[in-house]
Amino acid sequence: MKVDCRWFSTNLEAFFCESLGTEDFKLASEHLQTCLSCRKEFQALHETDPLVKQVLAYRMTKARAAAFAPRRSMGFQLGLATAAVALLAVLGIVIFNQTERPKGSANQSAAQNPDPSKAEDKGEPSLSIDRTKPDAPDPRLQPVKPPPEPAISDNAPEFQVITPEGYSKSLQDYRNRILLFGVWSADRPETSQNLQRLYQAFGTRRDLQILGISSRGQDRPAGMTFPMVFNNGSRLLETRVASYAIVDKDGRVQWSDTLVGDSNVLISKVRAKLDELGAH
Amino acid sequence: MVAAPDPQSDFETAARDCRPYLLQIAVASARNPVDAEDIVQEALLRGYRGMERFRGDCPLRIWLSRIVVRVAINHHRSAARRLKRWVFFGDVEMEREDGSHPEFDPPDPLKNVPRERLMDVDQQVNRLPAEFKLPLLMLAVDGMTIPEIAEILEIPQGTVKSRVFYARKRLKSALENKGK
Numbered sequence: 001m002k003v004d005c006r007w008f009s010t011n012l013e014a015f016f017c018e019s020l021g022t023e024d025f026k027l028a029s030e031h032l033q034t035c036l037s038c039r040k041e042f043q044a045l046h047e048t049d050p051l052v053k054q055v056l057a058y059r060m061t062k063a064r065a066a067a068f069a070p071r072r073s074m075g076f077q078l079g080l081a082t083a084a085v086a087l088l089a090v091l092g093i094v095i096f097n098q099t100e101r102p103k104g105s106a107n108q109s110a111a112q113n114p115d116p117s118k119a120e121d122k123g124e125p126s127l128s129i130d131r132t133k134p135d136a137p138d139p140r141l142q143p144v145k146p147p148p149e150p151a152i153s154d155n156a157p158e159f160q161v162i163t164p165e166g167y168s169k170s171l172q173d174y175r176n177r178i179l180l181f182g183v184w185s186a187d188r189p190e191t192s193q194n195l196q197r198l199y200q201a202f203g204t205r206r207d208l209q210i211l212g213i214s215s216r217g218q219d220r221p222a223g224m225t226f227p228m229v230f231n232n233g234s235r236l237l238e239t240r241v242a243s244y245a246i247v248d249k250d251g252r253v254q255w256s257d258t259l260v261g262d263s264n265v266l267i268s269k270v271r272a273k274l275d276e277l278g279a280h
Numbered sequence: 281m282v283a284a285p286d287p288q289s290d291f292e293t294a295a296r297d298c299r300p301y302l303l304q305i306a307v308a309s310a311r312n313p314v315d316a317e318d319i320v321q322e323a324l325l326r327g328y329r330g331m332e333r334f335r336g337d338c339p340l341r342i343w344l345s346r347i348v349v350r351v352a353i354n355h356h357r358s359a360a361r362r363l364k365r366w367v368f369f370g371d372v373e374m375e376r377e378d379g380s381h382p383e384f385d386p387p388d389p390l391k392n393v394p395r396e397r398l399m400d401v402d403q404q405v406n407r408l409p410a411e412f413k414l415p416l417l418m419l420a421v422d423g424m425t426i427p428e429i430a431e432i433l434e435i436p437q438g439t440v441k442s443r444v445f446y447a448r449k450r451l452k453s454a455l456e457n458k459g460k
Binding site for chain 1: 445
């Protein structure tokens with residue numbers, strides 16, 4: 001019989017358990033004496049013994065410590081549990097308050113700056129029942145927060161807009177007509193209202209094209225009927241938000257002014273300019 | 281005239297003598313060594329009540345050890361017992377640092393092996409299947425032999441050897457894998 005490492009590995013368990021026959025046991029012992037790798041493998045199994053002994057000692061220490069640890073009474077345990085619950089409750093309240101803080105600080109500032117008209121009526125009992133929360137701001141009075149103004153680079157085209165249908169337009173497309181365009185913004189409602197008044201006043205002139213340009217991709221406010229386009233990253237002939245410009249048939253800006261202000265004054269100014277340019 | 285032997289005092293004497301031994305068996309058998317004292321206590325109580333069933337065909341400590349192993353195996357099933365006592369880490373640390381005790385003076389586990397290493401090995405031993413773990417740990421009990429383990433667990437000696445072999449093999453490979 002050939003005694004090699006494979007044979008020894010196969011019979012390792014039997015050798016370990018001393019269940020090998022006398023002859024085989026002798027052969028295995030001899031192989032173990034001569035083969036270094038098998039001897040290492042066999043010794044490695046025994047190397048765990050001191051570790052296991054240490055583990056048992058470690059466990060004994062724990063058992064002993066537990067046996068002589070002071071026994072906690074039921075009252076102590078209940079007290080500890082109550083303290084844990086109370087701590088959790090406090091933590092919950094703190095976290096809740098932190099999440100509610102912005103609303104609370106708004107209320108506080110409102111309380112510090114009360115409405116003077118309310119202060120006058122303070123002494124008189126009010127007959128009307130106000131069912132709204134006193135500190136809740138009226139959502140209708142809140143200005144619409146506009147989206148950020150898109151960045152326009154220096155080498156952007158002078159004038160390029162997109163119609164709601166998706167067609168791109170440049171000044172060339174309005175070359176044969178006088179162009180009046182105003183840049184409105186939803187956060188300044190008077191700009192779109194004044195533009196609407198201009199459209200109502202001059203929209204029927206055949207030589208004139210009126211455009212309301214939205215530079216921030218905002219949709220036309222309700223009730224407005226002026227032709228609306230979106231700015232496509234152009235500089236709009238240096239016309240800013242809440243301003244309007246009148247461009248002649250050759251594509252030159254002839255007049256530029258603000259859209260903010262009294263609409264009648266605005267209309268009279270524009271009328272004078274359009275008549276001067278011959279827009280009928 | 282010779283006085284009749286008092287079975288109660290005999291049992292008390294034997295129990296006192298083999299209590300450290302039984303505690304080691306309980307520690308080897310229990311899932312949590314913290315329960316070992318309770319296990320020994322309950323096993324001694326059961327042994328005392330069932331003394332008439334002891335036939336005398338093996339030493340009393342072997343008979344009591346069998347009871348300890350059975351109690352330990354069933355002990356973790358009782359949730360009430362697990363919650364019976366809270367042991368705080370502080371208590372354990374304090375006791376360990378205090379060192380010796382008149383009844384039992386365990387070898388210092390931190391003497392040779394670092395604490396982290398010891399906890400690793402303990403964890404790996406705990407992961408061994410119960411039938412492998414028990415003989416392996418029992419063999420580490422002072423003075424315990426394969427025939428005694430076989431007698432306590434009521435299995436053949438060859439089975440004990442085989443289980444110890446496989447337990448060592450698994451533990452060795454687990455520790456090697458952990459070290460990589």
